Amino acid sequence: MGIVEVAAVVVAWLGGAFLVLSDARRGIALGMALYSAGLAAVLFTAPLAAVALGGAGLVGAALRLRDGRRGWGTLPPGSTPRLLLCVVAGVLTAFVGSSILEGPGSAPMRVTILLGGALGAARLLSTRRREAALASTAVMTLAVGAAEASTGGPAAATVVLAAALGAILLGVLPGVETDIHGT
Amino acid sequence: MPWEDLGGHLLALLIYPGGLSALLVGLAAEIGAAWALVPERGGLAAAARGTLRLVPRTAPPPAAWAWVLALAAATQLAAPFSPVPAAERNTLVAAAALLAAAWLAWSWGWGRRAASARLVLTVQAIWLLAVLLPSMGPGNLRPQALGAVVLGGQVPLKLACGLLYLACLPALLMLLPESAPQGPPGTVARAQSPEESGFLALRVLLWMPCCGLFTSLFFPSGDGFLAVVRFPLVTLGAAAVAIAVAANLTRRPAGVTRLLYERLALPFAGFAVLVAALTPVLVH
Amino acid sequence: MVLGAAALLIWFAGAAGLRVGRPLAAAAGWLALASICLLWLPRRSLAEWSGPSLIPGARLILRLDAVSFAFALCVLIPAALLLTFQRRGWRESGAAALTVAAALLAVLADGILSTSLFWGTAATLLLVQLRADHLRATEVYWPALVAGWLALVWAGGALDVLSGTAVYTAVPVTAMTSALFLLILAAAMLGSGVLPWRPWTAEVWDRPRLYVGSLAVALLFPIGFYVLVRAYGADGGRWPSPWLNVLVGALAVLIALTSALRAQAATTRRQFLSEALPGLGGFALLALAVGTATGITAAVATLLTAAVVAALLPLLPEAAESRAAPLLLALLVGAPPAATFAARALVVQSGIEAGGGWGFLALAAALAWLLSFAAAARAGRLPAVGRGTEAGGSAAGAGVAALVLLAGGPLLGWLVAQVCLPATAEVVTVPPGAVAGGSIAVLTAAGAWPAVALGLPLLVLVLLPLLGGRSPRVAAAVEAPPPLLSPVWARPQARIWNRVRALRVPEQYRSLFNPRALEAAMGRGQPLLWAVLLLALAVAVNR
């Protein structure tokens, strides 16, 4: 496992952590950007997937800067449990991805994918903020795309591109709620 | 169309052993019962006059249906020289006809006088057991076939059922105040309604089938001399026993009849059922 | 087809403003009856019509043989009488015609699955008519019918799995197990409303109007028995175990006795009448359970009688006391020479003939019969209809039905020879001399009923007083006379029910059974909840 890969995993974890710990547009966008950057780095063996997913993540992150609460909103008061979650998730995914799972792809790739899935899901299940939910869904989509690239399933390229497109589409969706009642 | 068979049954229904013969036997028994149950009203002649005075002028439908059913029951008896072929007689037909006739009377007489439908139901249940239990072993409901069984394992059961049958006769023949919505023989001077006289007449027609069925079920029948003598004698004997029991019970305080049937006859009927259940086990 | 076409015709005509529902439905009913007789009686040979595949592995085939002919009569005789003499609007007539068609198809179906389809269809159509008329008593009817239907569907499916077919005549003997038979029995008892407690066939009499409920009873009552009779054919002329015969026999006697007990404790005439069919059902079930040729013949005869009774009961005039009321009541409970008597007698005879324990069961049935005589005598004193019920009926219809019932006794010999015995021979082997019917008598090993020779004169003699005689109308008592035997089971039943209803989850555990709280937890599920859930399941699947 090279130093670059380890650094990429750490960056991805940082991204995930920012996603979980931020309640405002900048923090969330930064989290998404860092995660996609880390993901792209661990996917260097599959350049197409790396470019597509990394690019889509960055575009999605940029799009997230459009709306939602202003500022960074990172580590707001009462975020100790979330911090704990990030640490535990990081340790667990590292352990599971490197020691328990034997595939798919390389260990750093598995850890990064697991980080995306775990932290994305954790954030989605715990947040009440729309922009955070959209970003975490996008992160999970990117992780899924990466998993497809690593498993090399049938029509893998199509699925990776679909995941990238999906992440961008999720970024396109507005981050403000509209509430209408009726039939 | 089986005209001969039809003729035979018509004859049985209207003349013998039903119809005319049932009427004659019934009248004789009714007069005897009236005299025995209410002797203070005079001798036999007075009883006969009193009985004949109650002959209905019209045929009110419910009573008329009851008469027809009583006569239908009479056709099923194993009477000597009966025009009904032996194979076509059926205890069940007789029993159902008699019960239906009795309850037709009750459909008119429910709640009249001292009559108690519940007691009658109990007695009829016991009587039904007495009629049907003997047919369990042979698996046959033809009266003459059942009457013919006089030896072997069936005897204890037949004895028990015979006793039960005799004990039930007074209530079945509407001789007791509790079982006679139209009043026991000799107690009614004039009928209040056509129905009342109709159901008084029903009792006259019940004597032959009720007592004759006892003879048919518990004594051998046939067309030989002995059988010809035995049938009327046993039938009239059963009627006499019924009258005697009724006379005895009517002289006792109220409630004794109920006690007799519910506390004595009913458990004895249970015993008879037990005997019927054990008979095949013990015989084989 | 005749009935289905009639239904469509009635609806189209009705929609076009032509109100010809009732006569058209009645004509269709009689025409269907005539066609089924013309199809079967002259040739008496098996006829089959193959239809489309219902579900994978089950094709719809209609089969006209002696059994289905007998049961078709059980369905069509009361249907034709009710469609003719009951007052119905054009919509109701159309629905009724369609329902009769479904019920007829159920007894013409050659397999359990097809029977269940048409039986269920008939039940559904009847539910619509019942609810459209009045809500009362469908709470008993619908669950009972659906439970029975599900049991039959399950039995059909299971037979299909075990033997590759659910066709009555093709099921191998080994496939019909006791468990399967119990399912079929449950279906039959629930569907036909033959139970030891007050069944839906009696409950529908609590409705203000009888015209739909009575049709439901008339059409659905025979179908359960049809399946039970077919079960003999499907299992080589016997039920899977002799103990099942004993169980069904004991149940049947219990049903006859409890029905008679309820009848003698009735508070209105309607309540008494409502018990007539369950009582007869008990007798039919007992005869079926006996399982001998005489028994099955007696069962079919009883069901044919029940069909006429099902038509007669709702047609009886309720408003005024009729002169014939005592006779009608006596006929219903089996006074000679009516068919009700002949059928009951044949059932008791079949039990006594079978010997052993069957004799005692027959004896118990005879006691139930006696009790219903007493109930009928008491019923004459009861108010005709209860509170909230509307007097209905049709004197003409009741007259026709009563005549058929009366004539049924003398005609029983012919019926046995032409309908019952062939149906019996279809499912079991009939030993020579076991049971025979003809123009003279019904002869069994145990006894005989001189149907024509004695029945005919009796019939004439019974009718004479009615034509000639004059009797005052017996006024019913304002309040019902006390029952002869008070239902001993009522109080404990109520007590147990109250106990059950009083059961509560202890306060401290209620939160565990609070679905709203659980749903809120699901809806707002925090990551920890899902993590724990997943972990628990992961451990569970790897143990």
Added chain:
Amino acid sequence: MGPELALGLPAVGAVLAAALRRRPAVALAGGGLLGLAGAVVLALLAVPQAQSSLLGLNLPAAPRALLLLTALALAVMVALAPPQADRVGLLAAGLAGMAGLAAVAAAPDVLAVAVVVAVLAAGHAALPGGQPFPTRMRAPGLAVALLLAGALLQHAGDAPVFARLAALSLVLSLVAAAGLVPFLPELDPEEPAPASPVAWTGFFGPALAIALVARMQPTIGADGVPVYGSLLVGLGVLNLAWGTVGAWRADGDVAAWRYSFLADWGLALVGLGMVVPDGYAAAYLVLASVLLVRFPLYLWARPVLLNRAPAAMGPANVLLAAALAGAAPFAGFSVRVLLLRAATQVYWPLALVLGLGMLIWLAHSFRLARTLGAPAGRSAVGVVLALGFSLLLGLAPAVLLALGGL
């Protein structure tokens, strides 16, 4: 490029309908035509030559047939929607859903399904509604995470534990994706029908489930099959019980409707879990009846559910109650026969449990039927159509099963 067209045409239709919102007639005509074209292409995919794909996609028969039914249901619902309903919105959402479902059906593996589910669910959750986006995204989001976990575990190694855990994840993902117990989303009775979780469970769910199972089942190894089957059956029974009792006891009628969907899904899950042809056929028919009968009826019940029309219990409602209760000769007949037959093959006590569930089912059917009020005009035609579909599924299920290649 058949699959691409089947996917693209409804998507373009959805965009067109949404874009032309201001001119409803044009939007309905344009969107409708493109949707119809998509449906025609779907039907043509039965011909092998039409199945060639540029992107290496293929649409198996079973999900394809269900997609066709979804298109049919959408057409009926849009054409016969209640007067107050936003038909253009309904069409747009429906077509988008169609496109998404076509994508799910065409997805080559579970990861591809996960991607489509994420986007489709986000699109649905983004529709204006009563619940906030994150709340509505929870269940599908969890489904995506579980699909990801399942896929990873499938490639994690040869140890049986991986196969079992993969089966567990995939089954839970299916249940979460459909929004069933234990992943029941919150319900706001007031929110518009297209945005409500009922629409997700009743309209998107069926095709999604069949497509997912088509991809999932073949990849589960021998070690995973017992977990897959028993878990599906267990969750099916749970949903059946929850749905039947809930629909019976629920305070509000909207909640009762939602529970009734759960009950149907319970049967479907049990059918899928038994892993025998009869069970699969039963599940297929249940989901088809959800699409063609229960969901359209729910839509026509909305006016009463929103107190804009009075409830009623006429003969038509009773017939509907019977259809919703699964009585013969409606869809319930074939479903029950197949399910009980399958349960007898697998483990007979299961048939007993199912029978009990089907009996409790009766309790709520009348309640639901009342909420259709006195159908008139378009609703009346819709109700007749729904009954017709139910009758067809009950009497001739073989047609649909053949269409689905079963």
